[in-house]
Amino acid sequence: MSAHTGGGRRPYRNDRRAEAAAGTRAAILDAALRLFVAHGYAKVTIGDIARKAGTAVPTVYASTGGKSAILTVLINRGVDDPVVERTLEAVRTATDARAAVxxxxxxxxxxxxxxxxIVQVMITAxxxxxxxxxxxxxxxTAxxxxLGVLAERLAVLGALRPGLSTERATDMLWFLLGLPSWRLFVAEHAWSWDETExxxxxxxxxxxxxxPRDG
Structure with a gap:
């Protein structure tokens, strides 16, 4: 009976351990991002991250790895954001050029x-x-x-300006909608996100x- 009861409790204990480990990992990543932003990637140590997260240095290494591994996880959050694929799917199926842009x-x-x-941290790091x-x-590159998906969709719709190739259109979109533009207007010149968009x-x-052509 006792053996059966103990076996029944084991999954519960495992779930609790998994939840605790996930909470620790989240605290470490949050602490790391805050410190990277406040002090710069190069100046932050694993010890700093451990103290900020309220845990021990070995726990940081066991949970997330070293600084570069932590930064990789933070970067992947942006890369894997669901908004990316949702946006691309909407652009691929758009029937109006201006709406696609x-x-x-x-x-x-x-x-x-x-x-x-994290983009700003990545650039300094x-x-x-x-x-x-x-x-x-x-x-x-990704x-x-x-952005090239939009250029291609505009070409399919016959909506690109005369003489404008998809390659040149993609260059122009990178200039207008790429990483540097958002940082310039929002971070450096204090435009609102709505104004910038x-x-x-x-x-x-x-x-x-x-x-549009007449008629």
Missing amino acids: ATMAHGVRLDNERHLD AAVEEQVEEQLRQVS YRQA QWLAEQAIAALVAE
Whole structure:
């Protein structure tokens, strides 16, 4: 009887352990992000992260790994945000060129708004760590490819300005809707996210979308 009872309790204890481990991991990641933003990636130590998270240094390593591993997890949060695929699917099926541009502008705005802190950390960390520099390149490439989906959709709709290739349109979209623009307007010049989204979308429409034909 006692053996049966103990066996019945074991899954419950395992669930509690898993919940505790997940909570610890979340606290570590949150502490790391706050410290990276406040002090810069290079100046933060694993000891700092452990103290901020209220845990021990070995626990940090066991739960998330070292600093670069922690940063990778934080970066992947942005890369894997569901808003990315939702936005791309909406753009792929759009039937109106201006609506497609507005949809892309809103989607990348949401992604940047949610993850601006980690983008800024990533940019500063890339200056001191080659692995992060490579990750930043990969993120930027994936971001640019996503913008290329809009350029291709505009081409399919016959909505690109005359003489504008999808490659050149993608370049222009990266300039207007890529990582640097959101940081410039929001982080450096204190524009609101709404103002920035509206202005960038208007510029993208003006630059890429052909004027409607009469009749």
